[in-house]
Amino acid sequence: MSVIRSTIKMAIATFFSRILGLVREQVMAAYFGASGVTDAFLVAYRIPNLLRDLFAEGAFSSAFVPTFVEANQESREAGRELMWSLFWLLTMVTGVICIGIMIFAPQLISIFAPAFVNDPDKFELTVNLTRIMAPFLTCVSIAALFMGVLNSLKVFFMPALAPAFYNIMSILSMLTLSSFIASRGYHPIYSLGIGAMLGGFMQAAVQVPLIWSRGLRPMWPKVFWTTRAKKILRLIGPGLIGFAATQVNLLITTILATSTIVGATSWLNYSFRLFQLPVGILSVSIGNSNLVHFSEAWKKKDVASAKQSLATSYYLSFLTVMPAFVVLYCLSDEIVNLIFERGRFSRESTLMTAEALRMYALGLPFYGVYKIWVPTFYALDRQKIPVIGSILSIIFNIAFCLSLTPFYGFKILALGTTLSVLVNSVFQSCVLSKDLDLKLNFFFSPRILKVCLATIFSAVIVELFLKFEFFSQPFLGKCLILCAQISAAGVLYFGFLFFTGEREVVEAQLSKILKKFKKK
Numbered sequence: 001m002s003v004i005r006s007t008i009k010m011a012i013a014t015f016f017s018r019i020l021g022l023v024r025e026q027v028m029a030a031y032f033g034a035s036g037v038t039d040a041f042l043v044a045y046r047i048p049n050l051l052r053d054l055f056a057e058g059a060f061s062s063a064f065v066p067t068f069v070e071a072n073q074e075s076r077e078a079g080r081e082l083m084w085s086l087f088w089l090l091t092m093v094t095g096v097i098c099i100g101i102m103i104f105a106p107q108l109i110s111i112f113a114p115a116f117v118n119d120p121d122k123f124e125l126t127v128n129l130t131r132i133m134a135p136f137l138t139c140v141s142i143a144a145l146f147m148g149v150l151n152s153l154k155v156f157f158m159p160a161l162a163p164a165f166y167n168i169m170s171i172l173s174m175l176t177l178s179s180f181i182a183s184r185g186y187h188p189i190y191s192l193g194i195g196a197m198l199g200g201f202m203q204a205a206v207q208v209p210l211i212w213s214r215g216l217r218p219m220w221p222k223v224f225w226t227t228r229a230k231k232i233l234r235l236i237g238p239g240l241i242g243f244a245a246t247q248v249n250l251l252i253t254t255i256l257a258t259s260t261i262v263g264a265t266s267w268l269n270y271s272f273r274l275f276q277l278p279v280g281i282l283s284v285s286i287g288n289s290n291l292v293h294f295s296e297a298w299k300k301k302d303v304a305s306a307k308q309s310l311a312t313s314y315y316l317s318f319l320t321v322m323p324a325f326v327v328l329y330c331l332s333d334e335i336v337n338l339i340f341e342r343g344r345f346s347r348e349s350t351l352m353t354a355e356a357l358r359m360y361a362l363g364l365p366f367y368g369v370y371k372i373w374v375p376t377f378y379a380l381d382r383q384k385i386p387v388i389g390s391i392l393s394i395i396f397n398i399a400f401c402l403s404l405t406p407f408y409g410f411k412i413l414a415l416g417t418t419l420s421v422l423v424n425s426v427f428q429s430c431v432l433s434k435d436l437d438l439k440l441n442f443f444f445s446p447r448i449l450k451v452c453l454a455t456i457f458s459a460v461i462v463e464l465f466l467k468f469e470f471f472s473q474p475f476l477g478k479c480l481i482l483c484a485q486i487s488a489a490g491v492l493y494f495g496f497l498f499f500t501g502e503r504e505v506v507e508a509q510l511s512k513i514l515k516k517f518k519k520k
Contacts, residue, residue, distance in 0.1 A: 033344025
C-alpha cells in the first residue's frame with residue numbers, strides 16, 4: 001500500500017507537470033512549427049540533456065538514493081553531510097562541463113549535426129542556443145539530487161511537481177520574450193533557450209524550502225570524499241560505460257534524423273513528447289516509488305517485503321500503461337491533429353508525427369518495466385547489469401537504424417528505440433529472475449495475462465468500431481469525439497478486467513487507499 005500511495009502522489013504531481021509540458025510543445029509548434037529552426041533548437045538542447053542522463057535521472061540518481069537511505073538510517077546528520085558533499089561536487093563538476101560546452105559549442109554541433117555545417121545561419125543559431133542552455137545541466141542535476149533526497153524521506157508530491165516550473169518558465173519565455181527578442185533583431189527561437197535555462201534553475205529552487213524544513217540546511221562538509229561518497233562514485237563508474245554507449249547511439253540517431261528530411265528531428269521530438277506523457281506520469285512514478293521502498297526493505301534484509309514491492313510495481317506498471325498504449329497507437333492521428341495542428345504546424349507534420357508516435361507507442365510496456373528494473377539493480381549493488389543491457393540494446397539499435405533508415409526514413413529511428421528497449425528489458429528480466437529467484441509466474445502471472453487480453457480486446461474494438469471522420473470537424477467537435485474515444489477505450493479495458501476476476505482486487509485496493517487518505 002505504501003508503494004501505491006507514493007506512486008499516486010508522484011503520478012498526480014507528474015500529471016500536472018506533463019500537461020504543462022504538452023502545453024509548452026503546443027506553444028512551440030504554433031510559434032515555430034516543425035522546421036529547420038526547431039531542428040536547431042532540439043539539437044542544441046540535446047547536448048546538455050544528454051549529460052543530464054548521467055548527472056540527473058540516470059546512474060547518479062539510482063546510485064544515490066539507496067546510499068542516502070542507508071546514511072539517513074544511521075543518523076540525520078550523516079545524511080545531511082552526504083547530501084551537501086555531493087551537492088558541491090556536482091556543482092563543480094557540471095560547472096566545468098558547462099564551460100566546456102560553451103567554449104567548444106561549434107565543434108560539438110559539427111559532430112552532432114554535420115548537415116548543419118552547410119547552412120551557416122542554422123549552424124550559428126544552433127551554436128548560440130547551445131551556449132545559452134549550457135547552465136541547464138548544473139541546475140537540473142541539483143534538482144535531481146534534491147528530488148532523490150526528498151523521495152528518500154518519503155516526500156513525493158512536490159519533487160515530482162518541480163519539473164512543472166521548468167515548463168512554466170519555457171511557456172512564459174515564448175509568450176513574453178519572442179516579440180521582444182525579434183524587435184532587437186534576433187531570432188525569436190532564442191526565447192526557448194532562455195526559458196530552458198531559467199526553467200532548470202526554478203526546478204531546483206522550488207525544492208530548497210522542503211530541504212531546509214527537513215533539517216538539511218546548507219553546510220560545507222569537512223570531508224568531501226567520505227566512504228559513502230566514494231561508494232556512489234564507484235556505483236556510477238560502470239554507468240559511465242553505458243552512458244558513453246548511449247551517447248554514441250544518440251549521436252548516430254541525431255545524425256540520421258538531420259540528414260533525412262527537414263523537420264524529421266522535430267517530428268520525432270513532438271511524437272516522443274506525447275509518448276513520454278504516460279511514461280513520465282506512470283512509469284517514472286512507479287519506478288521511483290519502487291526504488292525507495294525496495295531499497296528500504298532490502299537494506300533491512302527483509303527480502304519478502306522487497307519482492308512484494310517489486311511485484312506490486314510490476315503489476316501496476318502493466319495495469320496503467322497498457323490503456324495508454326491503446327490510446328496512443330489507435331488514436332495517434334487524432335491526438336496529434338488536436339494538440340499540435342495549428343499555426344505553423346501543417347497537416348503533413350501531423351501525419352509524420354503520428355507515424356512516429358505509433359512506433360514509439362509499441363514500446364510503452366517495455367519502458368515501464370525498464371524504469372523499474374534499472375533502479376532495482378542499483379539497490380542490489382548490481383549496477384553492471386543495466387550497463388550490459390544498455391550496451392546490447394544500443395548495438396542492436398545502431399545496426400537496425402543504420403541498415404533500414406536509408407530505405408524507410410526517419411520513422412525507423414522511433415521503431416529502433418522501441419525494439420532496443422525490448423531487448424534491454426528482456427535481458428534485465430532474465431538476470432533479475434536469477435538474482436531474486438523469481439519464477440516464471442512472476443512475469444507472466446494470470447493477472448498480467450488478463451491485462452494483455454484486455455489490451456487486445458479494447459484495441460480491436462477501438463480500431464474497428466470507434467474510428468470516425470475527424471479532420472473535417474470543428475475544434476469542439478474534435479474534442480468531444482476524442483474524449484468519447486478515449487473514454488470508450490478505458491471503459492472497454494477496465495470493463496474486461498472487472499468481468500474476468502479483477503473487480504474485487506481493484507475495488508479492495510481503492511478502498512484501502514481511500515481509508516488511508518481519510519486517516520491522514
